[in-house]
Amino acid sequence: xxxxxxxxxxxxxxxxxxxxxxxxxxxxxxxAWDHVARVDETRKGKRIQKIHAAGHDVVxxxxxxxxxxxxxxxxxxxxxxxxxxxxxxxxLTNSVIPSGTTTVAxxxxxxxxxxxxxxxxxxxxxxxAILELAxxxxxxxxxxxxxxxxxxxxxxxxxxxxxxxxxxxGLLMRDGRMKRKDGSRRHVAQVK
Numbered sequence: 389x390x391x392x393x394x395x396x397x398x399x400x401x402x403x404x405x406x407x408x409x410x411x412x413x414x415x416x417x418x419x420a421w422d423h424v425a426r427v428d429e430t431r432k433g434k435r436i437q438k439i440h441a442a443g444h445d446v447v448x449x450x451x452x453x454x455x456x457x458x459x460x461x462x463x464x465x466x467x468x469x470x471x472x473x474x475x476x477x478x479x480l481t482n483s484v485i486p487s488g489t490t491t492v493a494x495x496x497x498x499x500x501x502x503x504x505x506x507x508x509x510x511x512x513x514x515x516x517a518i519l520e521l522a523x524x525x526x527x528x529x530x531x532x533x534x535x536x537x538x539x540x541x542x543x544x545x546x547x548x549x550x551x552x553x554x555x556x557x558g559l560l561m562r563d564g565r566m567k568r569k570d571g572s573r574r575h576v577a578q579v580k
Contacts, residue, residue, distance in 0.1 A: 394460035395453035396467065399423060399432070399446050401439055407447045410435050410481050412467045414460040420448050431474065431481035461513070469505040476504055511559075514540075518556050519565055519577055528574030531557055 397420035400407035411432045413420065424446050427433045439446050452463060472478015482505075493499035517538055522529055535541045535553040542549045557575050560566040569576045 392454050392456055393417075394455040394457050395420070396451045396455065396460055396463050398449045398451055398467075399436070400449060401435065402444045402447050403439060403442055408479060409449075409471060410479060412451075412464060412471065412480060412482060414455075414457075414464045420450065424448070430483065432483075435481055465506055465509045468509060469503065473505055478505075511556075514538075514552075514556055515560055515563075515565075518553070519560060522566060522575055522577040526576070528569040528572070528576040530573055531575070534575075 393416045394414055395416070396412065396414050398409040399411040399413075399420075400409050411423070413423075415422075418425075423432060424436060427436050427440075436446055451467070452460075455463065468480060468482050471480050473480045473482050518534055521534055521537060529537075531550050531553050534557065535550040538553070540550070540553045540556075542551070557566060561568075561575075565578050566575050567578055568574070
């Protein structure tokens with residue numbers, strides 16, 4: 389039986405009419421309201437602080453409920469890509485674009501609205517999957533093990549089938565979330 393406890397929600401800024409969404413998320417339980425109960429220092433949190441400072445309350449709208457996790461992930465990605473993030477000229481404070489990356493398409497490449505957000509959401513999910521795999525294997529994982537275990541191998545020409553997982557491991561190491569185990573080829577999750 390599929391768990392259909394997920395929902396998609398929007399946090400909206402009531403200082404303009406109609407109230408405009410500034411954050412889209414998926415959750416279960418009280419997740420949609422937790423952002424306001426525990427305001428953080430992210431762009432979303434700073435927007436919430438400004439709304440409160442102006443004497444208003446954030447409008448929390450459940451957009452769809454009774455969803456499986458996969459349905460919620462897909463709908464969340466579609467909505468974030470449709471509204472766009474502030475980083476790419478859109479409305480949302482969602483942090484789906486890693487810092488330090490460019491938002492300019494290479495010369496001669498048409499970049500449709502929202503595709504960058506979709507790619508970055510997918511990248512975030514892939515990085516989390518590799519990190520969970522490493523956490524479940526305290527002795528570390530090899531790149532080839534991660535590629536096979538998560539179905540990330542390519543079958544396109546040549547013998548280099550594990551480039552995607554190498555890139556993901558590299559990004560996680562750059563982020564300080566993984567490291568090489570004692571000079572070996574194994575990768576382990578960083579304890580923070």
